[in-house]
Amino acid sequence: MAMPTDAPDRNPADQKTADPSTAGRKVADCGDVDLRHHGDSEVGGGLADFAVNVRGGTPPAWLAERIRRSVGDLAAYPDPGPARRAVARRHGRAVEDVLLTAGAAEAFVLLARVLAPRRAVVVHPQFTEPEAALRAAGRPVERAVLDGDFKLDPGRIPPDADLVMIGNPTNPTSVLHPAAEIAALARPGRTVVVDEAFMDCVPGEPESLAAAAVPGLVVLRSLTKTWGLAGLRAGYVLAEPPLVAALAQAQPLWAVSTPALVAIEACCEPPALAEADVWAREMAAERDRLAGELALRGLTAVPGARASFLCVHTPGASELRERLRGRGFAVRRGDTFPGLGPDWLRIAVRDRAADNALLEVLDDLRP
Template sequence: MRIGRGDGVADEAEAIPHGGDLGAARRSFPDAPEPWIDLSTGINPVPYPLPPFEASTLHRLPSPDDLAGLKRIAAAAYGAPSPDHVAAAPGTQILIETLPRLVPWSRVAVIGPTYAEHAAAWARGGHTVEAVPDLAGAADATVVVAVSPNNPDGRVVDSRALRRAVASGGLAVLDQAFVDLEDAEQAAPGPGLVILRSFGKTYGLAGLRLGFALAEPALVRRLEAALGPWAVSGPAIAAGCAALADEAWRRDAAEARGRDAARLDRMIHRAGGRIIGGTRLFRTAAFDDAPGLFRRLGEAGLYVRRFPERPDQLRFGLPPDKTAWCRLSRVLR
């Protein structure tokens, strides 16, 4: 499916719907009980226990040494060859927006269906964008974008196969926002390969706005120049340094969220759902009456993710506590 055109102007498009919009949920279901339980995102519902911030992280601008320390810890956590292979940003979304502006006009293949902002950003950058179902459909592309594990179906793409699918001199973009708690390959950057890693989803701290691109140093420098100075806040640097260095917490979180995902699968099956896929942080399922279930959940103050292009499917994030699990169970029964 053709998404954008290559005349320097992106096709006009409606705003892309995202999870987490509880304002829209309240408008749709004004009589639902409070507090709402937001299951519409893939954010870890059990956040990392941050230590207290030093007051200086708020009082002063982050220094180059502060940022360099974060990049060293991120390189070790993500398996990058060196801190020079790491660009830190205020969330991966800004990296998704910035990359297309640094690349000459290209034919871009986005393996989908997937996170819609990738195709939209490349189209806004004036590139010719096509949604393809797999790597075989990307044969003529100079840029190939894949999300692995994919949102919303959890599909995994091998990074070596992705790099082979790109012509010499081209670019492969691998968004691994959901890989931290999975058993899937955690890819390392190399020539022609950019890897995007999300901090907020894994650590349940999406509001801090922190993300990373792993790439060859020359591209890292261009990304950092495009983002400008002080792109990452002092509190985000402090949080990233603490959390990314805590390997034990990450292992425990992977095990705990795996148990939660299995529990959610059992509840979905009992409700007549068919699991399409997902990760340890979300599950996507098909239902015979998905619109009706979405309405019943909304009336009960539970917000899940629906997909206009796939009205038979719903995506469920993980409930954060016993009360939320019980509310979800009552509706699914």
């Protein structure tokens, strides 16, 4: 793992990427899309929120109460020890393998600052913050763009890539890649970063690499989505101790607040894990029902969705999105995800009543 002495003093937007034709693979350069556009930009003004992938009705009362009680300890500096040990137990890792972060977004920034990749490749379509963080740190970035069913194609990854970043299950496509295929991307001299922010949407987490001892593998997790903690910022990194130590050196002191530490510890306890698994199973059934209903209305979801949202294709999606806003419903535009375009939308899965309300409006809007 190479460590930079300081960042390049040039605009990352001006950097050139390797010629994709030399790789013989579909590796695109950094095009002009708004990498900083996220679902929270779509909501507000009383709109029903189908744009943000945070579980509704959260945080649950028991978790909110734990967080409220932590306010009594705010005079003391945060102690990450208990939460770090809880994460290690939850995934069967050594404590030295764990770094707590202010959400997964902070982890992307730390990785971009600490790693000095010669050829960084981000597998798209996926969450755009990994690429945005690399570019902000002055790192040249290439895109390995998946298409068709958006399943992982290792042939799209240049053999000399020394940093590969991928989501699993992937935002926005909701595709779950086999753990073995992601692990097989690892090789000497390469760091593979897998964003598992939505892995707890998958009952039993069969494709998680959080407990895997694979050299060069980095797993990121977030509590934002399942537990409704976007405003608290709580996540963590699982990696080999030397990289964890390097990331910790780059991290500001006391980066994770006491309330966030309490939440991390609480959400790693067995009752919380059991609750999350029950929700994941119920959500999966509703997601599959919603996908079928949307298909009847001309919105075709990417097959095999496994996360708490659907990535749907329909001609004129941009116009449909605006018409839905006019009727009080916010859905996520797809054209700011590299590899998608104006005929794509991302729709969060809510409860049956909320989803039915969306379906009724779609029926009204049909020509």
